[in-house]
Amino acid sequence: AQTVTQSQPEMSVQEAETVTLSCTYDTSENNYYLFWYKQPPSRQMILVIRQEAYKQQNATENRFSVNFQKAAKSFSLKISDSQLGDTAMYFCAFPYNQGGKLIFGQGTELSVKP
């Protein structure tokens, strides 16, 4: 069965600095996607970035980038130039190919301090 693990329940970073959130997963599939979602205090779930496993290039969206290591089954999120608005819970998620249900990690609560 697919599993997703986030080993950092809480992290904090100073404004303008860089922080990396870790995620590992387990799957027997070869082609798949991976996502990072952000949940700010407003509760809304927001897609931050996606990675397709067949692409060797790491995905980037503005200040957000991933370090995808397929062999190690690792999918970390790097946030550069952290802003106060980045304060949120971050979830790593793996979608089943059949049916597409998302398997979420436990989440990492990130605080950006001024």
Added chain:
Amino acid sequence: DTAVSQTPKYLVTQMGNDKSIKCEQNLGHDTMYWYKQDSKKFLKIMFSYNNKELIINETVPNRFSPKSPDKAHLNLHINSLELGDSAVYFCASSRGGPSEQYFGPGTRLTVT
């Protein structure tokens, strides 16, 4: 312009009551989902519908019954509410398969 909407956003009710949560998406997606987020923020799939047909039904009590009148709507009805049903319920939609999902604002259900 809201892509995925849910009503109500907050629901406070007593044990034993029956309640419904409605979800609508205007993204033209074929697949819709219900997730439950518990007090520790853990998110877990409950149901998934594709073109009005149930395709995923996780281990959820029979008191929970989803209904999809058309592919843009997926409602969740809960009978005989229990204290343990208190949680945030999220609706989501996608193009199907492993594509990204777009979430509604969530419904915080409190059972007293």
